[in-house]
Amino acid sequence: MALYALGDLHLSFQADKPMDMFGKVWRNHEKKIEKNCNKILTDEDTLVLVGDHSWGRKLEDCEKDLQFIEELPGKKVLIRGNHDTFWDAKKTRKLNDIYAGRLFFLQNNYYPYGEYALVGTKGFCFENIGTKEHADMLVEREAKRLKESFEAARKDGYEKFIMFLHYPPTSLWEKKSRFTLMAEVYGAEQVIYAHCHGKERFNDSLKGNVNGVRYSLVSGDYLDFIPQLILK
DSSP: OOEEEEBOOOBOSSSOOOSGGGOGGGTTHHHHHHHHHHHHOOTTSEEEEESOOBOOSSGGGSHHHHHHHHTSSSEEEEEOOTTOTTOOGGGHHHHHHHTTTTEEEESSSOEEETTEEEEEEOOOOOOSSSOHHHHHHHHHHHHHHHHHHHHHHHHTTOOEEEEEESSOSSOTTOSOOHHHHHHHHHTEEEEEEOOOOSTTTTTSSOOEEETTEEEEEOBTTTTTTOOEEEEO
């Protein structure tokens, strides 16, 4: 049993959104995902998909994308990304009911993994778009959702955490944030995030060990769509 993570699948089996325009790494990326997952994962493993799963705007528009994910090996845990418009905060319970035993949607809840609780939320960061005030409001909203995830796990007796965000844990130019401080307060061992695309964005946020927490970027194009091992 092992835990892996990969972000930004950006599937479009039902939407006209080819990713090839964003560089050769995206050419036939669905086949890369399928090949790499089948090569690396077993049915006993768990794969956390760290947001931006589908270009489908509504659930019926991304059923084939979710079916593709469902058919990958192992247990699949999904974090909400900024492009996942089929999933809003009020639909998490409904999605978990629909896909019970097939996919788990992680928001305002947690996923048990051995002695660990997997916690997470979409997150947010300031990317020099819009106003800092608006970004701060969204960060605060997502921090509350993340706290709910931590507290649900802690209430059930969990003391070891791995934290997942879609957005980077810090905004541009930041060394700490509400999310990094929360990881430290709750004692999260790792923070896993995605969202950053292209070589010019791969160093937007923290990587490696910082204040006792290990930070990892798992964007699909950063990893060439090879799931990253998080825990053995």
